[in-house]
Amino acid sequence: MTALTFTLKNATDFKINCSHLTPNLLKGLTLSQIQGLTLANGHNAPKVADFFEVNGNDTENIIFSNSTSQLDYIGYKMKNGSITIQGDTGDFLGCQMQNGTIICQGSAGDRVGDQMRRGVILIDGNAGNYCASRIIAGTVGIYGQVGKFLGFAMKRGTLLVTQQPSLHATIQDCGSHTLPFLALLFQSFKSYPTKFNTVNNLRVRRFAGDLACNGSGEVLVISP
Amino acid sequence: MNINGIQIDDTYAEAFNMRGTRVIITAQNHKWAYHAANAMTGFATSVIGCGVEAGIERELSPSETPDGRAGVSILMFAMGSKVLMQQLETRMGQCILTCPTAAAFAGIDSDDKISLGKHLRYFGDGYQTSKLIRDANGIARRYWRIPVMDGEFLVQETTGMVRAIGGGNFLILATSQPAALAAAEAAIEAMKQVPNVVMPFPGGVVRSGSKVGSKYPKMFASSNDAFCPTLKGLVKSELSDDIESVMEIVIDGLTFEDIARSMKVGIEAICNLGESQGVKRISAGNYGGKLGPHLFKLHEILGQ
Numbered sequence: 178m179t180a181l182t183f184t185l186k187n188a189t190d191f192k193i194n195c196s197h198l199t200p201n202l203l204k205g206l207t208l209s210q211i212q213g214l215t216l217a218n219g220h221n222a223p224k225v226a227d228f229f230e231v232n233g234n235d236t237e238n239i240i241f242s243n244s245t246s247q248l249d250y251i252g253y254k255m256k257n258g259s260i261t262i263q264g265d266t267g268d269f270l271g272c273q274m275q276n277g278t279i280i281c282q283g284s285a286g287d288r289v290g291d292q293m294r295r296g297v298i299l300i301d302g303n304a305g306n307y308c309a310s311r312i313i314a315g316t317v318g319i320y321g322q323v324g325k326f327l328g329f330a331m332k333r334g335t336l337l338v339t340q341q342p343s344l345h346a347t348i349q350d351c352g353s354h355t356l357p358f359l360a361l362l363f364q365s366f367k368s369y370p371t372k373f374n375t376v377n378n379l380r381v382r383r384f385a386g387d388l389a390c391n392g393s394g395e396v397l398v399i400s401p
Numbered sequence: 402m403n404i405n406g407i408q409i410d411d412t413y414a415e416a417f418n419m420r421g422t423r424v425i426i427t428a429q430n431h432k433w434a435y436h437a438a439n440a441m442t443g444f445a446t447s448v449i450g451c452g453v454e455a456g457i458e459r460e461l462s463p464s465e466t467p468d469g470r471a472g473v474s475i476l477m478f479a480m481g482s483k484v485l486m487q488q489l490e491t492r493m494g495q496c497i498l499t500c501p502t503a504a505a506f507a508g509i510d511s512d513d514k515i516s517l518g519k520h521l522r523y524f525g526d527g528y529q530t531s532k533l534i535r536d537a538n539g540i541a542r543r544y545w546r547i548p549v550m551d552g553e554f555l556v557q558e559t560t561g562m563v564r565a566i567g568g569g570n571f572l573i574l575a576t577s578q579p580a581a582l583a584a585a586e587a588a589i590e591a592m593k594q595v596p597n598v599v600m601p602f603p604g605g606v607v608r609s610g611s612k613v614g615s616k617y618p619k620m621f622a623s624s625n626d627a628f629c630p631t632l633k634g635l636v637k638s639e640l641s642d643d644i645e646s647v648m649e650i651v652i653d654g655l656t657f658e659d660i661a662r663s664m665k666v667g668i669e670a671i672c673n674l675g676e677s678q679g680v681k682r683i684s685a686g687n688y689g690g691k692l693g694p695h696l697f698k699l700h701e702i703l704g705q
Contacts (some may be wrong), residue, residue, distance in 0.1 A: 295533060316532075333530060356506055357555045358469040358546050359534055365535045393530055 178235040180261075181211070184242040185229060192267060193228055195241070196250035199279065203236040211300070224228055228315045240398030246286055252279045255296070255300065261370060271298045276317065280371045285323070290317045293334070299371045309336050310393065320372045320401075331387045331394035335362075337373070341382070348396060349385030355379045356397070379392070402700050404669075409699050411555075414570045414664070414685035417693025419448075419478040419700030420485045421565030421655055423458065423513060426497060427472035431460065435483060437503040438473045440496035445488075446478070447651075449622055451506075453479045454653050456599030459596060466507045468555070474508050476599045477654045478567050484495040485562060486515045493556070494521055498547070504555040507542070509655075511561030515561030516546040518556030528568040531558070542652040557654045567662035569598075569652035569697050571668060572610065572628060572684040578646040580679025582606070586649040587674055588667035613688050625686070632658035644681060657695060665702050 183198060194217055203211055212226035225231060233240075237258040241251060244264035252271040253262050258278075262270075275292040283304030285343035290309045299318040306324035309317045309331055314369045318337035327342045328334075359379045382398040402409040426441070428434040438457050445455035454477070461472040475491075479599035493507055495507050498521060505517055520527040522523040525547040533541045543558040573588070575581035589605035602607075615623035619696065626632050627639040628647045640647070649668060668683055 314531075335532065338575075352553060356546075357468055358534075358544060358553065358554055360470075361534045361544065361555075362532065364467075364469070364537075393528075395530075 179233040180235050180238040180240075181231070181233040182240040182242055183229040183231055185244060185248070185264075187228075188396070189228070192247050192249050192272070193223075194250050195248050196253035198239065198241075199260070200237050200239060200257040201254075201256040203239070206236070208234065209231075225395055226392075244283065246284070249286070252277070252298075255279070265302065270300075271317075274298070279367065280369050282371065284321065287348050287359070290315065291317075295367075297375045299366065299369060299373045301372045305381070309334065310360070312336075318373050323351060328387055328394055328396055330390050332390050333393040334395075336394070336396045338392075338396065339401055341398055342396065344386075345385060346398065347388040347392075348384050349388060349392075351381050351383040351385050353380065356381060359397075359399075372401070402703065404672040404703070405674075407672050407680050408603045409668070409703060410682060410684040411700055412685050413687050413692070413699065414568070414697040415692045416566050416570075416695040416697060417480075417568040418569035418695075419454075419480060419560055419653065420479045420482045420487060421476060421653070422489065422560050424475045424477065424489070424493075424651040425461065425466060425472055425506040425508040426470050427461075427470040427506070428503045429470065429502040429601065430499070431471040431473070433500065433502050433584040434471050434473050436499035437497050438475055440500065441492045442475055442477075442601075443496075445492075446607070448478075448480050448484075448567070448687065451486055452464075453492075454476050454599075454651075455654075456590065456601045456605075457494075458596065458599055464587075468504060475652065476655075478565055478599075478601075480508070480567075482513070482515070482562060487625065489560075490516055490520060493517060494524070497550070497556070498524060498554055499549050507558045507560035508678075509561040509563060511563050513558035515562045517558060517560045518547070520557045521545070521556060536615055538605065543573050552698040557559070560617045563655060565653065565655050566657055566660055566695050567653040569654065569691060570610075570649055570680075571662055571699065572686060573647050573648045573650070573662055573671060573680055574644045574682040574684060575648075576609060576643050576679045576681060581646040581648045583676060584671045584680045585650060587670045588650055591670035592652070592663050592667045593651070595659070595666055596654050597659040598663040600650055600652055602651055605650060607649045607651055608647075610647070610686055611683045613691050628684075640646055640685070641681075648688065657697075659694075661697055661702050663698060664699075668699070668703060671675070 249267035256275045262281040268286035281300040287305035299326035310329040312334040314333040320330040386397040443457040458474040466472040522545040547554040585606040610625040611622040
């Protein structure tokens with residue numbers, strides 16, 4: 178079994194909605210069926226094969242190769258498996274994600290993990306505004322810089338950042354701590370193709386929030 | 402059977418079905434892991450009065466524990482799943498939650514799950530949080546993080562519960578109390594190297610072996626008079642004139658084979674001491690089939 182790989186043929190000037198390309202939606206489909214899938218609703222909607230070369234057969238492990246910031250909604254409502262993005266990605270990465278793992282080896286746009294319920298999203302580059310907004314639970318890590326309103330209206334969940342982010346008033350500083358659960362979390366990252374797989378420092382600055390939404394989530398500033 | 406001048410009685414130990422679980426305790430160092438584990442396995446010698454029988458199975462190096470810290474593994478046994486669940490929760494709450502730097506993880510996998518931190522989490526008073534983290538095999542495990550005064554108490558949500566066997570045993574009959582105890586200590590040291598078993602009594606040794614029933618109606622166990630050396634002239638004694646002290650080693654384990662292996666290792670360690678060290682006989686506690694279905698026949702075990 179080789180990972181199902183979507184290689185973007187050419188850079189586009191317009192956005193491409195990739196919400197249909199998740200392990201749970203592609204399970205059981207043949208390569209030709211996947212190539213013939215439409216990427217939007219409508220009679221003349223573009224097909225997967227119009228933009229991507231598709232190879233591989235393991236729908237549990239999906240790779241977006243040659244990816245750009247024009248690819249939106251990757252991992253939308255994803256329920257299982259893993260998606261690896263070799264390059265940048267657009268907005269709403271992992272939006273409403275139910276479970277699984279998303280590794281982005283470039284940068285992501287706005288609203289990463291919006292309303293995500295479970296799973297892991299790790300971004301090696303930067304993330305845009307409203308990252309992990311309205312997140313219900315799960316883990317989101319951003320190795321690079323992150324935009325404004327990180328964790329806006331987050332209920333629960335863990336956000337890992339490597340640099341002190343600009344946080345809004347309802348996310349509060351809880352001080353510096355050594356958190357034992359991070360040993361398990363970082364151990365689980367070891368097999369992923371991401372910069373996070375070398376992190377092992379359990380010492381963090383902890384911010385809790387969003388207090389406007391119960392305050393059970395947290396932003397952890399790690400020192401890789 | 403006679404090994405190194407020590408007689409092995411042609412008898413058997415009689416053991417019964419139990420439910421068992423394993424918990425891995427970690428801490429900042431082995432000192433505090435043992436503090437936690439000793440508290441958790443304290444007052445857990447016999448189900449007769451303690452509810453559970455428990456002991457430290459072995460010490461774990463940081464490379465063997467889920468969080469990479471020093472640890473120990475604990476085995477705990479009870480007569481039924483309900484008691485095991487109750488006792489585990491109580492002991493987790495009073496002994497592990499309270500112990501500085503301690504964390505607790507499942508030590509055995511099974512379809513039957515019992516609560517480790519599932520209910521204990523409410524100690525967090527709403528500030529507890531859970532994390533679903535994949536292990537090395539890619540299986541997601543749920544952990545609870547409970548805020549406590551030394552930082553955070555990390556505990557896995559559940560551990561596995563398995564069918565197990567309790568009450569494997571053998572008796573050491575010696576010419577003096579020091580000789581019996583020295584032989585028991587040698588056996589325990591060897592038996593500690595065997596996985597999947599614990600010897601739940603103090604130091605692994607029990608001096609008050611019991612028989613089923615009593616002359617007093619309210620007592621359902623009483624002193625095993627047939628092996629009490631001071632009663633040799635009063636009762637139908639199992640002891641010859643030269644026997645002055647008897648020690649018993651009780652073993653609980655996950656499988657029949659584990660207990661049998663442990664008994665073999667322990668008895669062989671005593672026999673290696675030789676007759677000159679004061680041990681004359683090895684026997685076993687059986688109750689004529691009143692106690693349980695598992696029979697550990699000494700001659701068969703030592704012939705293995």
